[in-house]
Amino acid sequence: MRHAMAVLHVSERRACRAIGQRRSSYRYVSQPAPTDERLRLRVIELAKEYGRYGDRTITWLLQREGWDVGKERVYTIWRHEGLKVPAKQPKRARLWRADGSCVRLRPTHRNQVWSYDFVAERTQDGRPFRILKVLDEYTRECLASLAARRLGSQDVVLLLAELFLHHGVPQHIRSDNYGPEFIARKLRRWLKTLQVEPLYIEPGSPWENGYIESFNGKMRAQFLNGELFYTLKEA
Template identity: 55%
Template sequence: MKASKFTDAQKAFILKQGEDGMTVAEICRKAGISQATYHNWKKKYGGMGTDQLKELKRLQKENEHLRKAVSDLTLDKLILAEAAKGKLLSPARRRACIDRVRAELNVSERRACRVLRQHRSTQRRIPVGRPDEEWLLADMIELTRQYGRYGYRRIAALLRDAGWHVNDKRVERLWRREGLKVPMKQPKKGRLWLNAGSCVRLRPEHRYHVWSYDFVHCRTDDGKAFRTLNIIDEYSRECLAIRVDRKLNSGNVIDVLSDLFILRGIPSFIRSDNGPEFVAQAVQDWIKAVGAKTAYIEPGSPWENGYCESFNARFHDEFLNGEIFYSLREAQILIEEWRKHYNTKRPHSALGYRPPAPETIVQMDQRPIMH
């Protein structure tokens, strides 16, 4: 009989024979064990009875269970610490996290799924996109390449205009997966002084109620400066005109307004800052003579002309910052093309992601309005 096959009671009986005066050699011969085994038993269990040996075995097993539990808890803590680098709100993120944990800590899939609460069937499932996702992604990338400063909401609106039946969430998911763009930092806003001409106190109520205009500066490739006079209808957000020239003064302001008044009619108010071209007496007298009113903002408060300033920011960000103009004529042609695109194609967030003046109504709207 092998030494490992002896029960606790048999070991206690053999050791008790030695206490009764029997020699070690005789005990080992009768039990069929070596003297080394006998001395190991005596060293480990000497002086113990059967009940004491059973209690020792029970304590040893309990100690092993406790050690295993502590080891399991430590490993679970390591898994959670490895996964705590981001929120696991979706099965896809949990799937990626479990793969990383298994690679880093060399744990089983069962263990990682149990700790991170991911069903193993979900972990093993390979996501299959919709059949049209490849074509949708290709169209998204093409629109993003064409309109590099648009966010996913405007891209989604353009996709819907092109015939795709997609919502913003699906476009956002593909947008984030492809890493197309990081949103711009929100600029700080100053406190409104609420002048009489402010866009807060004088709000547009209908088309041709309030127009606003402002200058934007840029340069051609040879370093020479040119200016643009941007005029918009604040209610419809339509860009009515952009005059481009090396120099623009109060006379040019009157010329552009004259053409617009003949084509579109006369607005109730014209909002602007206090630039010399706008506060010139000739401009004020002419506007008053045709039956419109001026609405000047507080000096040094461009946010009070918020509609036009917002348009100027889009004009810079989406067009001027991405173009090189080799001549003034080229700038005039390209800027006019962008103005038409802005009015008829570009989705505007304030209009429910619709363009300010779609092509279907442009022709109907090109008529003077009598006041």
């Protein structure tokens, strides 16, 4: 239409009449379907709410909400809106035993390797508390999360005993080697009787415990940093 108007030097009305097109049709601007617009807005909302999630995880969240949507459609919206995909964590190649020998890092089945660690936090009054987390490295499932003002090796034993009864006994359990809760003689003897091999990372090398460290980072970024705990019970 614009070409015809430019070539013939006529108005929009005459150009439409010349080619037999209604002016209303020429001026029509297509509108996105209501569902498409709602989906676009929901993708943006989820991206803002979960700042560390990528388009694939957003797709999973949408599907869980009941949206009939595939990853390609979400990715198209993701790119069009200029949303940022978080950088992937580098994969690690090995796990180190206490004696210095190594085993494969990537577990191949459930209950092969568990890892546990603490996250430190404070309640609104400034008093510190810690959260003990236990993770299955194959399923990436957080098996337990225990918050307390003080947590010692006995608390670790009691929590693990409960998890062993519920989930089964893992082959390996990994932690740092400087926390007294994880290297206590009582804990090590108890694990040995159950034929659970403890795996300790090198001092100052948190990347060797990549699964739980990644979980810690997401937990802090997506939950702890946005919450204010007035009491330990709230945590």
